[in-house]
Amino acid sequence: MKKYGRVTAFAASLAILAGCTTNPYTGEREAGKAGVYGGLGALGGAVVGAATSSKKDRTKGALIGAAVGGAAAGGYGYYVDTQEAKLRQTLQGTGVQVQRNGDQLTLIMPGNITFGSSSADISSSFYPTLNSLVTVFREFDKNGIDITGHTDSTGSAQLNQDLSNRRAQSVASYLTANGVAASRISAYGAGPNQPIASNATTEGRAQNRRVEINLRPL
Incomplete structure (x- = not known):
């Protein structure tokens, strides 16, 4: 149980890192809209990945879950960020x-x-x-x-x-x-x-x- 807690904490750390993205418009690293989506997705994916893996594979499961969840959630957040910027520019x-x-x-x-x-x-x-x-x-x-x-x-x-x-x-x-x-x-x-x-x-x-x-x- 203690090991599972360490894996979950590790997964949370991964999620926080996944939530920090580079803003494509300013070049600054930030936890912006896409970063928030990505971080939440990575955290959810990591927890599910760890929970559904065997005891010896929990760390691996957390890594895979974080990657998949972060990419899916962060990807749409980035998509909306880009679309918003294009609309604001076009409709100015x-x-x-x-x-x-x-x-x-x-x-x-x-x-x-x-x-x-x-x-x-x-x-x-x-x-x-x-x-x-x-x-x-x-x-x-x-x-x-x-x-x-x-x-x-x-x-x-x-x-x-x-x-x-x-x-x-x-x-x-x-x-x-x-x-x-x-x-x-x-x-x-x-x-x-x-x-x-x-x-x-x-x-x-x-x-x-x-x-x-x-x-x-x-």
């Missing part, structure tokens, strides 16, 4: 916000740059931005793409629901027409039901009129 100055929450990325596209008032026809000025998204989505093809249309609370609930549906579908249709796999894409309208600001002010309503794209692991 377009008005599209890029937000990160764990291993999910969200793109927030204000209504004033995507569609005309009360229309589901994509504004001509937004096509270059969508074309940039197509390029990134085709390069990074390990994500599901969830597109959600949102409106403010002005007008009837049914009118807003229909408009948000049609806007989400317009974006989805453009992506698929330009080579993004339809199997990756879902699209629906939330109407006015998910506001991010108060509908009592002009500024708040403008923020609520938006299309969001959530990128998640497939």
Whole structure:
């Protein structure tokens, strides 16, 4: 039992080392997003590897488990890091916000740059931005793409629901027409039901009129 404890402690040390990665954008060694994923994956893999190996092979099992777990978890973390950097670079100055929450990325596209008032026809000025998204989505093809249309609370609930549906579908249709796999894409309208600001002010309503794209692991 004592030996198993030493093996587990050794595995934890490996996990910590696996969690320290070199940031490809700064060159600095750090426990960043990918490092955290890799460290947790390595720790889990090491513990499982040690626990499922015979007594004399526990150290070897921990090493193999740490390597496999760290590569799997850290690999996706690094993938998202790289995709996030590419999106921020590509979308700079377009008005599209890029937000990160764990291993999910969200793109927030204000209504004033995507569609005309009360229309589901994509504004001509937004096509270059969508074309940039197509390029990134085709390069990074390990994500599901969830597109959600949102409106403010002005007008009837049914009118807003229909408009948000049609806007989400317009974006989805453009992506698929330009080579993004339809199997990756879902699209629906939330109407006015998910506001991010108060509908009592002009500024708040403008923020609520938006299309969001959530990128998640497939």
